[in-house]
Amino acid sequence: MRLIGLAAVLVLVLIAAHATQRSIASAASDGKSVFNTNCATCHQENGMGSPGVFPPLAGNGDVTAKDPTKIIGIVLHGLNTQITVNGKEYNGGMPPWKGTLSNADIAAVLTYVRSSWGNSAPAVTEKMVSAVK
Numbered sequence: 001m002r003l004i005g006l007a008a009v010l011v012l013v014l015i016a017a018h019a020t021q022r023s024i025a026s027a028a029s030d031g032k033s034v035f036n037t038n039c040a041t042c043h044q045e046n047g048m049g050s051p052g053v054f055p056p057l058a059g060n061g062d063v064t065a066k067d068p069t070k071i072i073g074i075v076l077h078g079l080n081t082q083i084t085v086n087g088k089e090y091n092g093g094m095p096p097w098k099g100t101l102s103n104a105d106i107a108a109v110l111t112y113v114r115s116s117w118g119n120s121a122p123a124v125t126e127k128m129v130s131a132v133k
Contacts (some may be wrong), residue, residue, distance in 0.1 A: 031112025
């Protein structure tokens with residue numbers, strides 16, 4: 001009887017893990033749409049940015065930092081100062097997206113950016129965005 005109970009628990013864990021991965025994939029998919037509509041013009045569809053103007057998102061340590069607070073803040077509040085990424089300086093401004101994009105959109109686009117172009121970082125949640133807001 002215990003073996004059946006253990007098997008049932010294992011099945012539930014696998015279902016929950018699959019649902020979580022599907023949710024992350026869905027957020028990343030929605031995030032791609034948000035990115036292509038709002039971000040790709042400056043940061044390029046391939047995440048490589050524009051030399052000297054808009055920094056790359058691909059291979060950017062701020063984007064893939066364990067704690068996404070800084071990148072959430074940049075998306076919410078914009079950035080109008082020079083920034084150095086991977087030893088190169090960028091002078092283009094970033095508009096604040098707070099008030100234009102929902103917390104769900106910001107979480108989705110950051111989840112997409114943090115998992116695209118060779119980046120590998122955990123998902124960003126609406127709760128994280130709300131906490132920085």
